[in-house]
Amino acid sequence: MRPLEWDVRFSSGVASLDDDHREFLALQNSLLEARGHGRGHRVLHEVLEQLIAWAEIHQAREEAMFGETGYPGAARHRAEHERLLAAARSLRLRHALDLERLTRAVLGLFDYWWKRHILEHDLEFGRYLAAERHGAPV
Numbered sequence: 001m002r003p004l005e006w007d008v009r010f011s012s013g014v015a016s017l018d019d020d021h022r023e024f025l026a027l028q029n030s031l032l033e034a035r036g037h038g039r040g041h042r043v044l045h046e047v048l049e050q051l052i053a054w055a056e057i058h059q060a061r062e063e064a065m066f067g068e069t070g071y072p073g074a075a076r077h078r079a080e081h082e083r084l085l086a087a088a089r090s091l092r093l094r095h096a097l098d099l100e101r102l103t104r105a106v107l108g109l110f111d112y113w114w115k116r117h118i119l120e121h122d123l124e125f126g127r128y129l130a131a132e133r134h135g136a137p138v
């Protein structure tokens, strides 16, 4: 995906909403750019947090305007907001669960490395050096 640049065709005609939508594009571009530099995974958590925070504020802003203006499409639009926010929150949860699983796997490797390699193989090598008087460094 290429970075998106703001275009006059994107304008809703409401300055406050357009400003929010520009922020949305900037956030999307920050993830695209980070991924382009091979560090998308490093910023993913922060981008998701920012997206959810942005959506909570922005969607409430739009919904308040529906009320003020008697917008007839309000219910359908609000339902779409709920779906989008739920999708973002679900991805945040999935990311946290994936990271927890990965963290457990890394800790498992640490445990194996310590008990089955360092405490066995490395200490065995140490005993060999001591027994053979090969002058283990002190």
Ligand SMILES: [Fe+2]
Binding pocket: 017, 021, 058, 062
């Ligand atoms: Fe919007």
Ligand SMILES: [Fe+2]
Binding pocket: 059, 062, 077, 081
């Ligand atoms: Fe909206």
